[in-house]
Amino acid sequence: MAPPLRPAARVIALDDDDNVLLRYDENGGFWATPGGSLDSGEDYPTAVRRELREELGVDDAQVRLGAQIAERSKIHQVGGHDVRQVEKYYLAHLAATAINPARATQPDTTRARRWWTLDELRDTRETIYPLGLANLIAEIRAAGVPDTPVVLR
Structure with a gap:
């Protein structure tokens, strides 16, 4: 049986x-993003803005949200059960000063x-997700911005 779908928005x-x-x-x-x-x-798009607010304390007015630029599908565990997570990646522009961890409502495991x-x-030996992020930014x-979303692995 296929694992249940878990849609996710990433920025x-x-x-x-x-x-x-x-x-x-x-x-x-x-x-990770x-x-x-x-x-x-x-x-x-609404999920992207909510996640920025919850994880990083970014106010909606400080985000210039662009188009979906990539997507990725992967199977991983959430709560001890396999899910097929389909992630859609959106481009956003914001200033470093927009980040306010004191306003973050759900910093999770950050x-x-x-x-x-x-x-x-490109030079780091640390693990970065999604794979291919440096190449996507370089492109x-x-x-x-690509005309259609790039498929990441």
Whole structure:
């Protein structure tokens, strides 16, 4: 039997210098883009804004939310059960000053937040999700937002 579907919205947040914001998750020791599962009846852009508010304390007015630029599907465990998570990644622009952990209502397992340069993403030995994030950002810098979402592994 196939695992149940778990739709998730994630955000590739860039600052004015095209640095990308990642959060460190202690439950597995990896860096990842902010985001999470959709609430019942919620669309993806609304979920992106909610997740930024919950995880990072970002006020909606400080986010310039763009189009969906990528997607990824993976099977992993949530609450001890396998799910097939389908993630849609949206591009957002925000200033570093928009991050306010004191306003975060659900920081979950986030232990750190950091802005990464493209070179740092390429050179690190730390685990970064999604795989291929550096290449995706490089393509956006070179050619702009893709016409259709890129499939990530």
